[in-house]
Amino acid sequence: MELVITMLPSSPHVRSVYLGEYGVLKGAAPGTPLIDSSTIDPLTAREVAMDAKAKGCPMVDAPVSGGVGGAEAGTLTFMVGGDAKDFEIARPVLQAMGKNIVHCGGIGNGQVAKICNNMMLAVEMIATSEGMTLAAKLGMDPKVFAAIVNTSSGRCWSSDTYNPYPGVLEGVPSSRGYTGGFGSDLMLKDLTLATDAAKAAKHPVMLGALAQQIYQKHSNDGNGPKDFSSVILQYMKQ
C-alpha cells in the first residue's frame, strides 16, 4: 500500500476508519502517507493525525470544495492542513484531482478554512437573498439591483457569481429551479460543524448561529436536496 485517501461523511466515520479495531492505523506500514478529504470537525482531524504521527504515518486533512461539477472537470480546490513536508507529499496526489491545492497551515487547518469559509458563504447567501427580495418588494428590478450591488460594497460571490434570485444570472441553480449545485443539507452540515467548533472554542458567531437555524428550518420545510441558494425561497413564498 503506497498511500491512503479517504473521504467520509462525518467525524465518527473518520475516527472509526482510522482508529477502529480493523482501522487504517492498525494495518498501515510506518511511513504510509494518509490523506483525509472528509469535511469534519478540526479537533477530530487533529486527534486522528496525532495518532497517525505516533505510528510514523504522515497525515494531512484535505477537505475539498467545488462540487460534482468540479470533480468531473478536475477543477476542485483542496484546502490542506499539515506539516510543510507532509503537504509536499500530498500535493502531487491532490493535483491529479484538483486545480487549487492550498496549504492552510498545521493539521486541522484544512477543516478550519473550509468550515469558516462556508459559514461566511451561508451568511452572505442569506444576506443576498434578503437584499434582493427586499429591493424587489420595494419596487426595483432585480437585475438592475444586482448590477448595482455587484459594482458596489455589497458585492459578494453569492451576488455576482451565484445569485439566488431567479432570472438574474444564467447557468446557476436559481435559473433552473435550484437543481444541481451544493445541497441545502450539505450547507446545513457545514454550518453545524462551524457552530460546533465555535462552541468548543467558546467563540460567539451570532449570524453564523442564526444562519444555521435558517438552514435547519429550510431543510425541515422540505428543501434539503435543493441547491443552498434556494434559501431565498424563505423570503419569497407567501
Place this chain on the structure above:
Amino acid sequence: MELVITMLPSSPHVRSVYLGEYGVLKGAAPGTPLIDSSTIDPLTAREVAMDAKAKGCPMVDAPVSGGVGGAEAGTLTFMVGGDAKDFEIARPVLQAMGKNIVHCGGIGNGQVAKICNNMMLAVEMIATSEGMTLAAKLGMDPKVFAAIVNTSSGRCWSSDTYNPYPGVLEGVPSSRGYTGGFGSDLMLKDLTLATDAAKAAKHPVMLGALAQQIYQKHSNDGNGPKDFSSVILQYMKQ
C-alpha cells in the same frame, strides 16, 4: 434659480425643506429640476417627488456612496431614482461631483438601492468578522485564511477590499485603529432605514434585523464614531 440640490440628515428634514411653509416647493419656479442626495426612506422620497411633480418640478432622489475620500477625489457613486428624462437632466450635474451615475429606476429607487446594498454590506462585514476571528481562534493565520476566502466562495468586498481583521490589508481602517472610513453610527442609520422599510413592506429580513441590533450594541459600547469595520471588536475583546 436654475436647480436645487439638497443633502440632508433625515426624512423629516427633507420633508420640511421641500414641503414646509417656507420650503423649496413654495418658491421654486415650475420646471426647476430638484435633486435630493439625502439618504432617507424610499416612501418619503416618493411622496416629496410626487408633490414636486404636481408643481411642475422634475425631481430625482440621488443618494451617494463613496465617503469623504470619494467626495474629495470626485469618485462618488450616485444612485439615482426618477423618470428617464429627469435622470438625464440630473446626470450632467451629478457627473461634476461623482464618477458613477447609476439609474436605478423610478423615483425612490436610489434610496432602495442604497439601503438594500448597505444592509447586505453590514451583514457581510459581520460575517467576515465572525469568519476571520473564528478561523484565528481555531489556529489559522488570518492572512492565510483571508487569502483562501478571497479566491473562494466566501469572498466579499468586506473580505477582499476592506478586511476588518487588523494587519490583513494595508490602507484600510482596520490597519489604523478603525479611524477614517464610514462610521458605525452611519451604518446604524442605514440599517435602521432598511429595516424600517422592510417593516413597512411587511418583508422579513432576519439577518438584517440582527445586524441592526449588533450595530446598536456596538454603538452603545462607545464605537459609534469608529469605522463600521470595527464591529469585529465585538468578537475580539474578551
Place this chain on the structure above:
Amino acid sequence: MELVITMLPSSPHVRSVYLGEYGVLKGAAPGTPLIDSSTIDPLTAREVAMDAKAKGCPMVDAPVSGGVGGAEAGTLTFMVGGDAKDFEIARPVLQAMGKNIVHCGGIGNGQVAKICNNMMLAVEMIATSEGMTLAAKLGMDPKVFAAIVNTSSGRCWSSDTYNPYPGVLEGVPSSRGYTGGFGSDLMLKDLTLATDAAKAAKHPVMLGALAQQIYQKHSNDGNGPKDFSSVILQYMKQ
C-alpha cells in the same frame, strides 16, 4: 361634550383625529377630559397630549389588554399614562369598561407598559414553542413536560395559562385550531411598535427584534388571523 374617548388603529390616525384641521382639539372646550385607548408609539402619545394640555384639556393614554372576551366580560385591563389628577378623572370612566385600571406614570407610559409587556410576551411565547416542541421531539410527553416547566424556573404565562402545544390545556386557542384569541397580526403590530420605540431610544432588543421577524414570517406564511400562539406551527410543520 363631557369627555372624549378614542380607540384608533395607529399613530397617524390618532394624530389626525386629535390634531387635524377638523380634529378634536379644534372643537373641544377647554377642560374636556380626553382618553385615548389606542395602542400607538409613546412619542406620538406624548406629543398629542402636550398639544391637548396647551389647549387646557387633560389627556391620558390608556391602551387596553384582554381582548374581545375581556371586553364582553368587562374584565379588560387599562394601562394608563398621565398626571395623577388626570388619571383620577379618567379612572371612573375606565372602570365602567374594565376591571384593572393601572396607573403607569406620566403621559405615554400606558403605551410603554403595553408594548414592553407584549414584546416580552411574544418572546416568551416563542420560547415556550421552542421548548415544548424540542422536548416532544426528544421523546417527552408534552403534558408531562408542561407540568414540570410550570412548577419550575421556565414557567411563564405562555406555558401555564396559554400553552401553544395542542392538547396540553383546554379552552385555549391551541385546543381549537388557533381560532379566537389575539391575532398574530396584532402581535406583529405591537412588536413593530416596540422595536420602533427601541430604535428611537437607541436601545438594543436582540430577542425582541428576532421575534418581530419570526412573526412577520409567520404572518407572510398566511397565519396573520390565527391566534398568536400559532407561532408554534413554525416549529411543527415539516
Place this chain on the structure above:
Amino acid sequence: MELVITMLPSSPHVRSVYLGEYGVLKGAAPGTPLIDSSTIDPLTAREVAMDAKAKGCPMVDAPVSGGVGGAEAGTLTFMVGGDAKDFEIARPVLQAMGKNIVHCGGIGNGQVAKICNNMMLAVEMIATSEGMTLAAKLGMDPKVFAAIVNTSSGRCWSSDTYNPYPGVLEGVPSSRGYTGGFGSDLMLKDLTLATDAAKAAKHPVMLGALAQQIYQKHSNDGNGPKDFSSVILQYMKQ
C-alpha cells in the same frame, strides 16, 4: 455495594466513569441500581443506560435543579428519566436529598426536561432584561413596570421571582451585584447542551440559539461567574 450515585461535569466523564476500562459497569454486581445526576446530553444518558441494562443494572438519569441553596436546604428538584419500576427504586434515595422527585418518562427524559426548561428560562431571562431596560429607557419606573408585567401576560419566573433589574426585588442576585445564584457559565453549558440536542434532532430553536450566543458573549466579556440574571448588563452598560 448497594447502589451508585454519580454527579459529573459532562458527557465524556459519564461515559468514562460508567463504560471505561475500570468503570462502574465493569465492577457493579447485576441488579445494582445506578443513578446519574449529571446534566448531560440525552443521547449519552440513553446509551449508557442501555449498556447498564444489558449488564442487569437498572439505571435512571436524574439531573437536579435548585442550586447550592437548594442542596443545603434539602429542597432540590430531581427530574428523573427511566422505567417506572427503576424510578420507584431511585425515588426514596433521591427523596433524602430533594423535595420534588419528578418522573419525566423513559431514560434520558430527565435530561430532556432539564435542558428544555433551562433553554426556556434563558430566553425568558433575556426577554425580561430587554423588556425591563426598554421600559426604563422609555421613562417608566422599573418597579411599576415589573408590577404591571407580573399581573399581566408577560409575567414569568424571571420577572416575578428572580427579576434581573437591580432594586426591583429583594433577596435575589440582582440586589447584591449578581453574586450567588446560578452562574452564567452554567447557563451557557445548559444552553450548549440544548442547542446541541436540537441540532442532533434536526429541530430549529431560533431564540434558543441566539440566547446561547448572547450568553457566550456575556461570558467572554468576563461575566461567567456572575449569576445568570447578570445578562441584563448586556443591555445596561453604555
